[in-house]
Amino acid sequence: MTARATSSPVGTVTRGTTNPNRLRRMDRWIAATHGAELRRAADPVVVDLGYGAAPWTAVELLHRLRTVAPRTRVTGVEIEPARVAAARPYERDGLTFRHGGFELPVAGRPVLVRAANVLRQYDEAEVAAVWARLCGRLAPGGLLVEGTCDEIGRRHVWVALGPRGPRTVTFATRLGSLERPSDLAERLPKALIHRNVPGEPVHAFLRDFDRAWASAAPYASYGARQRWIRTVRDLVAAGWPVTDGPARWRQGEVTVRWEALAPRG
CATH class of the missing domain: 3.40.50.150 (Vaccinia Virus protein VP39)
Structure with a gap:
């Protein structure tokens, strides 16, 4: 099989910034x-x-x-x-x-x-x-x-x-570089980055994320990873639909259902 013809590519040229190991x-x-x-x-x-x-x-x-x-x-x-x-x-x-x-x-x-x-x-x-x-x-x-x-x-x-x-x-x-979870707001995808304002679900999520992080401060004595895990457990307890578990949380990750963060309207 051959690839599709690409005489007129769809899209615009990006800045092209890249680095090894970035992704x-x-x-x-x-x-x-x-x-x-x-x-x-x-x-x-x-x-x-x-x-x-x-x-x-x-x-x-x-x-x-x-x-x-x-x-x-x-x-x-x-x-x-x-x-x-x-x-x-x-x-x-x-x-x-x-x-x-x-x-x-x-x-x-x-x-x-x-x-x-x-x-x-x-x-x-x-x-x-x-x-x-x-x-x-x-x-x-x-x-x-x-x-x-x-x-x-x-x-x-x-x-x-x-x-x-x-x-x-x-x-x-990278948990060692994190001051608070809302530091991630500047890296929200385009569909969400302009929705980080009061009244939008992603703003409420990051607010609760920061609050849970602050509450989990005593766990910092065991390391940033344990603090993150405790924080995510608190998010789950608060009703946020987290879809993964501790194996991923230990990597400095948390995954949430799209419907919970989707822009209003």
């Missing part, structure tokens, strides 16, 4: 939560959409996913032709690079699409249409992971979506 938290979460689906897939195709000025994130994604699903194939997709040309020397078994955008110039339906720091420059009103377009290309059981992180990957927030739309929001951080 490690997202990669590890994907491997842990979606590895089984990749192993079951007849053709485990993965797209790293908008990998940036250098191909490091695509190279690392292939390595991390092959530890849990050895047949995984990754295609890095970039809308800037010069970036694709620069990445081509890094192609290897299971890793290719293509010129394109949101139309996803790959054959078949991907089992996973990762779009990190791609929508940050877009308007909030454009996000739903981009999500729908990308989710419409997913294989049954496929996953779109879209989010934002800082330059060295210490703080990261992403939304996981299936063919029918958003499912969860994950907050991930």
Whole structure:
């Protein structure tokens, strides 16, 4: 099979900022939560959409996913032709690079699409249409992971979506660098970052997160990890629909159902 033609890629050129190991938290979460689906897939195709000025994130994604699903194939997709040309020397078994955008110039339906720091420059009103377009290309059981992180990957927030739309929001951080959970607000995905205001669910969640963090201060004597775990337990007790458990919390993560944080209206 051949890939789709990409004479007119859909999207706009991003800044292209990237760094080695920047997306490690997202990669590890994907491997842990979606590895089984990749192993079951007849053709485990993965797209790293908008990998940036250098191909490091695509190279690392292939390595991390092959530890849990050895047949995984990754295609890095970039809308800037010069970036694709620069990445081509890094192609290897299971890793290719293509010129394109949101139309996803790959054959078949991907089992996973990762779009990190791609929508940050877009308007909030454009996000739903981009999500729908990308989710419409997913294989049954496929996953779109879209989010934002800082330059060295210490703080990261992403939304996981299936063919029918958003499912969860994950907050991930290097706990040793965290003063309070609401520090993650600056890394909210475009769909949520402008909704961190009173009256919106994500604002209420971060407020409760900070309060639980403050209440868990005595656990800091056992380390930041134990304080984080205690904090998340308090969020669960307060009724927030956390979908993961201590194994992920220990990584400095917490995942919440999308419906609990979705923008009003």
